[in-house]
Amino acid sequence: xxxxxxxxxxxxxxxxxxGVFDYAIETQGGMTNAAxxxxxxxxxxxxxADTLPQTLPYxxxxxxxxxxxxxxxxxxxxxxxxxxxxxxxxxxxxxFQAMSELVYQNHPYGRPVLGTAEILQQRSPEEMRxxxxxxxxxxxxxxxxxxxxxxxxxxxMVKHAFRTFPTAPPCPMATIAPLPLxxxxxxxxxxxxxxEQSRLCMAWVGPGIKQLEAxxxxxxxxxxxxxxxxxxxxxxxxxxxxxxxxxxxGFSLQQDCSLFTIQAWLEAxxxxxxxxxxxxxxxxxxxxxxxxxxxxxxxRLLCNDYAFSTEAPGQIAGLYGYYGTVAAPDHCxxxxxxxxxxxxxxxxxxxxxxxxxxHYVSTILxxx
Amino acid sequence: MTASLLQAPRLxxxxxxxxxxxxxxxNPVADIVSARLFIRAGSAFETAKDAGIASFLMGLLTxxxxxxxxxxxxxTVESVGASLGTDAATDYSIISLKTVSSDFADIFTLAAxxxxxxSFPEAEIALEKRLTLQQxxxxxxxxxxVAFNQLRQAMYGDHPYALPGIGTEAxxxxxxxxALQAFHHRHFxxxxxxxxxxxxxxxDDAIAQVEKNLGDWVAPASLPSTxxxxxxxxxxxxxxxxxxxxxxxxxxxxxxAPVKHPAYATLKLLNTYLGxxxxxxxxxxxxxxxxxxxxxxxxxxxRLGLSQFVTYMGTAPTNAAxxxxxxxxxxxxxxxxxxxxxxxxxxxxxxxxxYALGKQTNAQIAQMLGWYxxxxxxVDFDEQFKEMVTAVTLVDVEAVAQEFFHRPCISLLGPExxxxxxxxxxx
Numbered sequence: 138x139x140x141x142x143x144x145x146x147x148x149x150x151x152x153x154x155x156g157v158f159d160y161a162i163e164t165q166g167g168m169t170n171a172a173x174x175x176x177x178x179x180x181x182x183x184x185x186a187d188t189l190p191q192t193l194p195y196x197x198x199x200x201x202x203x204x205x206x207x208x209x210x211x212x213x214x215x216x217x218x219x220x221x222x223x224x225x226x227x228x229x230x231x232x233f234q235a236m237s238e239l240v241y242q243n244h245p246y247g248r249p250v251l252g253t254a255e256i257l258q259q260r261s262p263e264e265m266r267x268x269x270x271x272x273x274x275x276x277x278x279x280x281x282x283x284x285x286x287x288x289x290x291x292x293x294m295v296k297h298a299f300r301t302f303p304t305a306p307p308c309p310m311a312t313i314a315p316l317p318l319x320x321x322x323x324x325x326x327x328x329x330x331x332x333e334q335s336r337l338c339m340a341w342v343g344p345g346i347k348q349l350e351a352x353x354x355x356x357x358x359x360x361x362x363x364x365x366x367x368x369x370x371x372x373x374x375x376x377x378x379x380x381x382x383x384x385x386x387g388f389s390l391q392q393d394c395s396l397f398t399i400q401a402w403l404e405a406x407x408x409x410x411x412x413x414x415x416x417x418x419x420x421x422x423x424x425x426x427x428x429x430x431x432x433x434x435x436x437r438l439l440c441n442d443y444a445f446s447t448e449a450p451g452q453i454a455g456l457y458g459y460y461g462t463v464a465a466p467d468h469c470x471x472x473x474x475x476x477x478x479x480x481x482x483x484x485x486x487x488x489x490x491x492x493x494x495x496h497y498v499s500t501i502l503x504x505x
Numbered sequence: 506m507t508a509s510l511l512q513a514p515r516l517x518x519x520x521x522x523x524x525x526x527x528x529x530x531x532n533p534v535a536d537i538v539s540a541r542l543f544i545r546a547g548s549a550f551e552t553a554k555d556a557g558i559a560s561f562l563m564g565l566l567t568x569x570x571x572x573x574x575x576x577x578x579x580x581t582v583e584s585v586g587a588s589l590g591t592d593a594a595t596d597y598s599i600i601s602l603k604t605v606s607s608d609f610a611d612i613f614t615l616a617a618x619x620x621x622x623x624s625f626p627e628a629e630i631a632l633e634k635r636l637t638l639q640q641x642x643x644x645x646x647x648x649x650x651v652a653f654n655q656l657r658q659a660m661y662g663d664h665p666y667a668l669p670g671i672g673t674e675a676x677x678x679x680x681x682x683x684a685l686q687a688f689h690h691r692h693f694x695x696x697x698x699x700x701x702x703x704x705x706x707x708x709d710d711a712i713a714q715v716e717k718n719l720g721d722w723v724a725p726a727s728l729p730s731t732x733x734x735x736x737x738x739x740x741x742x743x744x745x746x747x748x749x750x751x752x753x754x755x756x757x758x759x760x761x762a763p764v765k766h767p768a769y770a771t772l773k774l775l776n777t778y779l780g781x782x783x784x785x786x787x788x789x790x791x792x793x794x795x796x797x798x799x800x801x802x803x804x805x806x807x808r809l810g811l812s813q814f815v816t817y818m819g820t821a822p823t824n825a826a827x828x829x830x831x832x833x834x835x836x837x838x839x840x841x842x843x844x845x846x847x848x849x850x851x852x853x854x855x856x857x858x859x860y861a862l863g864k865q866t867n868a869q870i871a872q873m874l875g876w877y878x879x880x881x882x883x884v885d886f887d888e889q890f891k892e893m894v895t896a897v898t899l900v901d902v903e904a905v906a907q908e909f910f911h912r913p914c915i916s917l918l919g920p921e922x923x924x925x926x927x928x929x930x931x932x
Contacts, residue, residue, distance in 0.1 A: 147783065156793060159783035164851040166858015168782060183862055215796030222751040223799055223819050226648050331748055333642040366579035376575070379632060382639050402643075430584070437586030441605060445588070448535055449865040 138260060138268050140173040140250050141217050145265060146180065147171070148209040150202040155209055158195045165192070175246050176392045177462045183451050186285045190294060193282075197298035200278075203269055210262040221251050228329055228502055232336050236398075236500040239323050240340050243314035246391065271308035275299070279461035283450040316342065316394055319496035332504040334382060335405040337412055339499045343388070343395035343491050346464045352388075352395050353475045354487045358422065359386035359397060360435040361484075367434070369418060370399070380407045380414075392463045397492065405503050416494035423489040427481040440473050516874070517708040518884060521716065524696025524724050528874050528884065529711045530703045532867055538609040538704035539867035542600040542620055543879040545699075546692035548670045549596050549732045549810065553663070555684060557672015559593035561637060562685050566591050566600065566619045568629035575629055578615065587612045591619075593670055596809045597879045603868060606705040610714055613702075617718035620693065625685050637677050644669070648918050649819070651746050652754040656916035660739035660758050660813055665732065696724045701875035703867040734810045740912040745928045753825040753919030754817065757832045759909050761814035764807050764880060770893035771905040772814060776805040778844070778852040779835060780816065781859065787816060791831050797824055801832075809880060814909060822923040829915065829927070836913075839906035843899055853894055860891070 149155040162169045167184030180200065184192055224230045234249050241247030280295050319342055344351040363370040363386035374381045382402040389396050401411055447453050460469040517529040548559050567589065568575040582589045587604040589612060600620060604612045644650045654669050661667035671677075700719075702711040739760040762768040779786045780803025791797045801818035816836055820828040844852075864870050877886040915931065917924045 156784060156789060160851070163782045163784045163858075164854045166854050166861065168859060168862065170783070185858070212794070212796040216792055216799050219752065219797070219820060220799035222821060225751045228646055331646060331750070333645050334639060365583040367576060367583045372576070376632070379635070382636055382643075434580075434584045434586070438583060439586075441586035441588075444535070444605065445537065445603060448537065448867065451865075 138252070138265065139178055139272075140252060141214070141257065141260065142203075142205075142265055142269055143171045143173045143178045143180075144213050144217060145205050145210065145269075146199050146203045148204065148206060148213065150198050150204050152202075153195065153198055155206075158199055161195060162192055167192070169196075173250055174391075175250060179455075179458060179462070181451065181454065181458075189282070189286060189291070193294055194298045200273060201299065201302055203266075203273075205262050205266050205269065207262045210265065214257055214260075217251065217257060218254055221249075221254060221257075224249075224251060228332055229336070231329065232327070232338055232500055232502045235325060235327055236338050236340055236498060239325055239498045239500060240317075240342060240396065242317045244316050244393070245311070245313060246316075246393070267306050267308045270303045271305050271310075273302075274305055275302055279458055279466070281454045281458040281461060281466075283454045283457070321496060322494075323498045324501070325499070326501045326503060328503050328505040330505045332502060334402050335408060335504065336400065336402055336502040337408050337499065338398060338400045338501075339412065339415060339497055341397040341492050341497050343397050345394045346390060346392050349464070349468060349471065350475050351487055351491075352390050353472060354479055354484055355395065355397050355491060356388045356390075356439060357432075357435050357476060357479055358484060358488055358492065359388040360438050361427070361431060362386045362418070362422075363399065364435070364438055370415065373418075374401070374411060374414065380411050390463075408501055408503075412499060419488070419492045420494055422492065423485050427484060429481070432479070432481055432484070436476055436479070439476050443472055516884065517712070519712060521695065521720060523720070523722055524694075525715070525719055525722070526699045526878055527712060527715050528699065528701040528878060529706075529708045530701075530870060530874070531706060531708060531711075532703055532870070533705045535867070536605050536705055537603060537867055538606050538702065538706050539603045539871045540601070540609075540613060540616070540700065540702045541868075541871045541875045542616060543699040543701075543875045544598045544600075544620070544693060545697040545729065545879055546688070547594045547597045548668070549665045549734075550692065550730070551665055551668075551672075553668065553673075554676060555672075555680070555688075556665075556668040556676040557637070557670070558676075558680060558684060558688050559598055560670045560672065561633065561677065561680055562623075562688055563591040563593045563598050563600075564633055564637075565625055565629060565685065566623045568633065569624045569626040570618050570622045571624050572622075573618075575626070578619070581615055582612060585612065589616060595666060595670065595806075597876070599875075601868070601872075609704075609706060613714050614718050620698070621719070621722060623689065625682050625689075627682060630680075630682055630685070634677060634680065637671065638674060641671055641674055641677065644671075648748060648750050648752065648754050649817070651748070652756050652817070652916045652918040653815075655744045655746055655918075656756050656758050656815065656914055657813070659742040659744045659916065660737070660760065660914045661811075662737055663735050664737045664810070665734070666808070666810060691730060694724050694729060695719065695722045697729045699875050699878045701871040701878075703871040703874075732810075737811060739813070739914050741914070743915040743917070743928055743931045745924050746916075746918040747921040747924060748918055749920050750822075750918065752819040753822040753828070753917065753923055754819050755825055755828045755832060756815060756817040756916040757829070757836065758813045758815040758914045758916070759836070759911070761805055761812040761909055762905075763810055763812055764882065765809070768905045768908065769807075770890065771897050771901045772805050772812075772909065774849075774852050774856055774894060774897055775839065775902065775906065776803050776814065777856040777859075778848065779803045781855060784851075784855075787818075787832070787835055790835060791818065791828070795831070797828055797831065807880075822919045825917065825919060825923055826927050826930075829917075833913065837906075837910050839902070840910055841903075843903055846899065849897070849899055849902065853897070856894055857891060 169182035171180040238247045384401040387398045519527045585608045589602045798818040803816040805814045816832045
């Protein structure tokens with residue numbers, strides 16, 4: 138519903154026919170789009186600073202007063218169904234969904250953001266309007282504007298554009314299943330057609346946004362393990378022992394919990410061996426002190442990545458918006474100091490707490 | 506970033522005595538320096554026999570020099586949290602790097618060494634070959650890639666643009682150290698190189714770095730080689746790949762103007778009109794009004810040789826025939842339907858606005874400046890392009906559509922039961 142709604146927001150309001158907003162932004166040389174994740178939907182535009190007064194009211198109107206017309210609803214559903222079909226042709230998407238289901242079970246993070254064809258067919262425009270008006274409310278919304286703009290006038294502009302929220306209707310709130318407790322090792326093998334290479338994806342559940350410091354520590358551990366050719370796993374498994382085509386560690390921070398993943402692309406007959414080696418290396422993190430130079434390398438990689446990703450106004454708006462939505466905007470300023478302050482003993486303790494080879498999920502894709 | 510930044514006196518362009526071109530733009534806003542080293546040799550300089558050599562060679566540049574191993578190089582870069590990458594494009598190849606300003610000198614020195622003195626260790630060649638061959642096989646997993654590779658092959662025949670930059674299983678298997686050294690020796694010479702440096706660095710400091718590392722590099726007496734393109738005239742083919750996918754992919758390609766052709770700016774404008782953004786013609790007509798696709802768009806890459814103008818979409822297999830008809834109709838109707846002044850102006854605003862948005866970061870600016878220089882267009886092309894777009898008239902649009910939008914090559918991918926009959930119908 139949330140993702141489908143994100144599509145429908147662009148279908149206009151009672152004052153703004155479908156497509157008029159997109160046309161207005163793009164023909165002024167700007168761009169606009171949107172995306173939906175498990176925790177939030179975000180809408181963005183990049184435009185010349187002096188056109189903000191003419192464009193911001195339109196965006197606000199769409200967000201606050203989306204009309205969700207029935208005929209557009211029917212047509213756009215076909216578009217979302219195509220989006221789902223396209224995703225289903227992508228083996229990495231299939232693998233990620235299978236893993237999420239296994240990790241989160243009945244928690245909403247276990248379901249695909251896109252939904253399923255079956256669920257989409259059951260939705261109605263009335264339900265969507267209710268969902269929209271219940272959730273698109275001031276306490277749920279963060280507006281971020283960056284660029285060469287005057288502060289006071291811009292704040293006034295935002296206040297004015299976002300002043301008339303509809304009254305929130307009674308809307309059935311989703312009952313959110315709790316996150317499952319990590320218990321043992323869960324392994325699932327999927328055989329897919331049209332697959333040229335196997336995948337092994339191992340996942341551990343980490344702390345949520347409330348334990349930001351611990352979460353950032355796991356980000357450091359991910360960089361230490363598999364960011365760059367001189368990282369532990371890339372060096373050992375791809376360069377030296379040549380057991381994998383590629384290997385990457387990922388850390389994604391969400392509101393309720395984070396996810397630490399290690400993914401390898403490899404030949405099917407190396408899967409078990411690689412999984413065992415990864416378990417060993419993860420255990421070593423806890424047991425063996427991390428050399429100073431290695432820790433320094435991981436810290437610099439992350440701090441520079443952070444600097445490199447705050448060059449353009451759109452990037453900065455995205456960063457503040459993310460933290461503003463899942464926590465508080467100023468949290469993004471803590472990233473670099475927290476990363477730099479980490480000591481190796483703290484990291485080892487984090488690894489012991491979260492990255493145990495006794496509790497994880499592994500999803501394997503093999504050619505059918 | 507405004508246009509005026511790219512003009513003198515802030516943009517410094519120097520050609521060293523050995524023929525190496527240097528472009529420097531000081532931008533002190535962020536503590537970042539981006540540099541790009543362009544080499545005038547990409548996949549267009551290959552034959553079917555050594556297809557993929559440019560891409561393979563660029564990958565190996567970071568895997569060993571006369572003094573450093575692959576791991577030494579990785580550690581040098583990663584220990585300071587810099588980024589250093591290599592890539593081969595169609596008409597050129599590139600080493601790109603980004604550092605905080607205090608690390609720039611060290612990492613630039615490393616990049617210059619990779620450029621001049623790669624050692625191509627046998628063990629690294631073997632590893633890279635294995636990884637590349639697997640990557641070629643893995644392309645089969647991506648329906649859009651399969652459909653595009655097939656379209657390109659059908660459109661270009663013997664032309665070097667026919668093959669994917671990564672090469673083929675046969676050509677990559679046949680690559681060896683000798684071939685790599687020969688390719689490097691032939692194309693990697695100072696008068697074939699353009700370096701752009703953008704960020705928190707003074708022009709004097711930047712030029713000193715280049716001179717220190719590359720000033721003593723001597724250009725051979727012979728002239729640099731240029732690619733020779735056989736004539737091709739893509740027309741009226743239909744190629745089919747059968748895969749039991751959930752979506753069918755439909756692609757329609759027309760032969761299109763090279764960058765130095767007078768029709769270039771008009772085609773860029775038509776590409777914007779048809780395929781760029783949520784208000785583009787294909788998006789509105791085929792997605793918003795008819796719900797046929799999620800991904801529907803057009804692209805027209807900038808090429809020194811004959812380019813291609815491609816429209817495509819992914820759609821439910823049962824819609825493949827309507828999708829094909831819809832894509833062709835939207836492109837080919839431009840031959841005899843004159844756009845309105847308003848539509849033309851909207852497309853111009855959109856193209857020029859997005860062009861400006863593409864020059865926000867140091868890396869983007871470094872890329873664009875060097876790219877124009879390496880293609881032989883010169884940095885002034887940044888201004889010229891905007892002027893050319895502004896000057897396009899409705900008459901130009903119609904004439905260009907009539908010149909290029911006919912007898913397309915069609916590429917279909919999807920389940921046998923759907924694409925088979927459709928292709929038979931078109932034959």
